[in-house]
Amino acid sequence: MRKTRSLEQWRSIIEEQQASDLTISDYCQQHALSKTSFYAA
Template structure:
């Protein structure tokens, strides 16, 4: 069964990737993430940085 992650967990994952120096593909393989989920959540998190209302609604 796939693990359900929330907004703050994905924020942490995206930050960890940025600090890792790995390609997205390598990072996702090492952390057993699908590329589609990574890209989807990276987009959500990037957009939330532009509009704080998005992150507030995702935290509920």
């Protein structure tokens, strides 16, 4: 199922990834996010 996120939600997701010690790939995998969507945000 596709989920639409607001700009503010994506900002929060990106900040969380940057604060973690995870690569973008690992972060997306652990949080069930598409890397394509992550990079598009």
